[in-house]
Every structure is written in structure tokens, then in C-alpha cells.
Amino acid sequence: MHPELEQLLVLQDRQQKIKQIQTEIQTLPLQRNHLESQLAGSVAGVEALKQKARQLEVERKKLELDVGTRTETISRLKTQQYQTRKNDEFQAIGHEIDRYENEIRKLEDQELELMIEADKFKGEIGAAEEKARATKESVSRQLNDLEAKSKALESQQQELAKEREALASQIDDDLLNRFERLFNSKGDAAVVAIEHGVCTGCHMKVTTATASRVRAGKEIVSCENCGRILYEG
Numbered sequence: 001m002h003p004e005l006e007q008l009l010v011l012q013d014r015q016q017k018i019k020q021i022q023t024e025i026q027t028l029p030l031q032r033n034h035l036e037s038q039l040a041g042s043v044a045g046v047e048a049l050k051q052k053a054r055q056l057e058v059e060r061k062k063l064e065l066d067v068g069t070r071t072e073t074i075s076r077l078k079t080q081q082y083q084t085r086k087n088d089e090f091q092a093i094g095h096e097i098d099r100y101e102n103e104i105r106k107l108e109d110q111e112l113e114l115m116i117e118a119d120k121f122k123g124e125i126g127a128a129e130e131k132a133r134a135t136k137e138s139v140s141r142q143l144n145d146l147e148a149k150s151k152a153l154e155s156q157q158q159e160l161a162k163e164r165e166a167l168a169s170q171i172d173d174d175l176l177n178r179f180e181r182l183f184n185s186k187g188d189a190a191v192v193a194i195e196h197g198v199c200t201g202c203h204m205k206v207t208t209a210t211a212s213r214v215r216a217g218k219e220i221v222s223c224e225n226c227g228r229i230l231y232e233g
């Protein structure tokens, strides 16, 4: 193989690795966001349950207050009833007391229902908090892993860039420019093998003349279809 081709192949290998690492680095913020929203979601879930429990407690307190005012009214009515000498007034007050007592029973039933619901919520909140703690632990572990991965990738990238720099400095400027233009425009590879007379870059058959020039290995030969630099595979 043409000695400069060998250098180009090593250079290409490093550039491909650098590109791969860069792509991987680009996905890191997305992974990080995903983890952070997972965490925020579990915290928000617990908070929503707590908010609902607070709401139930407010409703329950209101019912308690309503019971309290009716109890006071009843005791005031009982005093009035005790003081009256008129039979019909005594009875009318008695009916009113019954009405208030009925209301109190209904309010207390509602209060009991709310308390049962609140108890159920307490259990749900406990379970959600437990789950949120586990999520937090797992997310922070995964975030640490991502951080470590990010650092490792950065340093790999730096190493490869240094290596690439050293290799590039040994290659003829014109050839290097040609290689770079090809590498950037093709996106995958600038130097590709011929296999069974076919360019593995564009998968087209090359002419026999091109194939034999490549085989001779005396010059840098390009695929007449895609322009990539060819080597004998």
C-alpha cells in the first residue's frame, strides 16, 4: 500500500473516533435532562398528594367549625327552651334543636368520610415518598455516572485530538487538505477500500484502469464516482 495511504487510514480512524465521541458527548445533556425531569416528576407527585391532603384537612376543619356553631346554637336554644313557659314555643324550639342535631349528624358523617380519605392519603403519601427517595438515589447515582462518563469522553477526545494532530503534521499539506475536504463532505470516510472492484464508499463498480492503479499502489487514486480515496481491500 502507498505509505501515505497508510497514514491517512490511521488519521481517518482517529477522526472517526473523535466524531463518534463528539456525538456521544452531544447526547449527554439530553440524558441529564431526562433524569432531572424524572426527579422533578417524582417530587411533584409527592407534593400534589400532600396538597390534596392539606385540602382535605381544610375541608374537615370547616366541617368541625360548622358542628361547633350548631352545638352552640343548640345549647342557646336549650336555655331558651328551659326558660319558656309556653308549650307551643317549647315544642317549636324542640323541633329546631332536632333540626340542628340532624345537621350535626350529617356533618359528622361527612367529617368521618374525610378522615377515612385522609388516612388513605397518608398511606399513599408514605409510599410516594418512599418511591421518591429511591428515585432520587437512583437519579443522583446515574447523574454521577453521566458526569464521570462525560469527563472520560472529554479526556479521550483530547487524547485522540493530540494523536490526530501529530499524525496530520506528517502528511503532505495538499493531501491532507484533500482528505479533510472529503472527510467533511462525505461525513463517514474519505479513504475507502475497493472490494471485488467495487468502491465501498459509494458501492459503485470502479473502472478496471482505476482498480489496477490502486493495486499498483504508486499513487493516490480516487473513485471516479464519489471521489473518495481508494485502497486495495
Ligand SMILES: [Zn+2]
Pocket: 199, 200, 201, 202, 203, 204, 223, 224, 225, 226, 227, 228
Ligand atoms: Zn466511490
